[in-house]
Amino acid sequence: MPDACVPSVGILHAQRICQGNRIPPKSTLCSNGANLDLSAHRWFGLAAGAVRVAELRTTIYTERWDMAMAFTVNSLSKVFPGFNLYRVLNKARFCRRIRVTSVFNSTSSSSSGGNGSSSDSPIPLHTSYKMGDFDLSHRIVLAPLTRNRSYNNVPQPHAAVYYSQRATEGGLLIAEATGVSDTAHGYPDTPGIWTKEHVEAWKPIVEAVHQKGGIFFLQIWHAGRVSTCDLQPSGQAPVSSTDKGVTPGLDGVEWSPPRRLRKDEIPGIVDDFRLAARNAIEAGFDGVEIHGANGYLIEQFLKDQVNDRTDEYGGSLENRCRFALEIVEEVTNEIGSHRVGIRLSPYTDYMESIDSDPDALGFYMANALNKFNILYLHVMEPRVVGGTVLQGPEDEIPHRLLPMRKAFKNTFIAADGYNRSKGNRAIADNYADLIAFGRLFLANPDLPRRYKLNAPLNKYNRSTFYTSDPVVGYTDYPFLEEAA
Secondary structure, rough: OOOOOOOOHHHHOOOOOOOOOOOOOOOOOOOOOOOOOOOOOOHHHHHHHHHHHHHHHHHOOOOOOHHHHHHHHHHHHHHHOOOHHHHHHHHHHHHHHOOOOOOOOHHHHHHHHOOOEEEOOHHHOOOEEEOOOOOEEOOOEEOOOOOOHHHHHOOOOOOOOHHHHOOOOOOEHHHHHHHHOOOOOOOOOOOOOOOOOOOHHHHHHHHHHHHHOOEEEEEOOOOOOOOHHHHHHHHOOOOOOOOOOOOOOOOOOOOOOOOOHHHHHHHHHHHHHHHHHHHHHHHOEEEEEEEEOOHHHHHHHHHOOOOOOOOOOOOOOHHHHHHHHHHHHHHHHHHHHHHEEEOOOEOOHHOOOOOOOOHHHHHHHHHHHHHHHHEEEEEEEEOOOEEEOOOOOOOOOOOOOOHHHOOOHHHEEOOOOOOOHHHHHHHHHHOOOOEEEOOOOOOOOHHHHHHOOOOOOOOOHHHHHOOOOOOOOOOOOOOOOHHH
């Protein structure tokens, strides 16, 4: 491949782009663009570079990405002094006329032997990544998934099988939502981490994941008003930021009316998260994820359609975020910021948890979290709104989270609604650093390998998601060889 400059095909595409943006291209351009007037045709050159970047990305299965990028930067630097790759990529996205749909075509086999991959040219989801002190071998994360198989809130031996099945060398797993106290649970048989018994029960599960080379974080959680009196100590009312209840869900669950937390009780809840984080590290976990999403207690403070408080924990955006940030501060002080992540869902309406300005909420939290230098921010896409699943083209990713991604300084994880195609595109476009998969990973314990080979996937069985069976719908999903 020559290393002189942008090929003529890139110039031709750039001319079309410039015409679309009302920038008159020079008609006398030679193939290497040597007589391009940078000052007069600044965006013309950047667009040409963007096209070249896009063209090189189509070779991702036959040439290494870093080589392609090095070639692009080297080439364009010779043509355009002061060339900036990021400006080119941003211009390409802005124009939206550069869309190489064949890059992640699941049927592409010209250079991969029919499996959509090659040993020396990994798909974006299978590129390595440095997350703080952790060296990840790929970008595929197991999302935290409630499974209701921890009898009497105690993790069980079958969880060691479940999680180790999904562990890979250098792969990140996030364990299911785990209660920080006896008031934290919203569903039966969800695990806890507030007693010595819980800590000891988690240890062999964590060890099983570590033996496979996996990196294991525990999601620590308080359900708040999404609970019932029979799950609370002494049959008391669930606690929340408010005394407004949640209407029955699609499954007919009658949530008990909550009790508004007194201001003097809030520090105790914050401390429960701190102790839970300490217990998680004692159990061997590599870190914790604070559950601030899905309509649970933290989000009941964050969102203005739920939080109707008039004290310093309600009202303004800053006040509504105070509870979440106090938890982050206490947890990071206890176990170190390098072991802490948080999950947020400003755009979703789970459990009637809605905010009138989710853009402002998400952006504020992303910026505020930088103060604590936590390891990662895990954010859910606005895939479900008003009970409706929002669907777009299979390989198209939304851009609603982009301001949060740009505001947050460390690792950014996107989740909800991703498949292989969307995940690859999100990583390639730098929309996220990692992609979390839930139901697909649940049904495919070897999901990273299947994505690498572009192999068929098992279908998940929704009816077994929340049953108590220690095998069916839990550890009996077949691996690739077993399914063949």
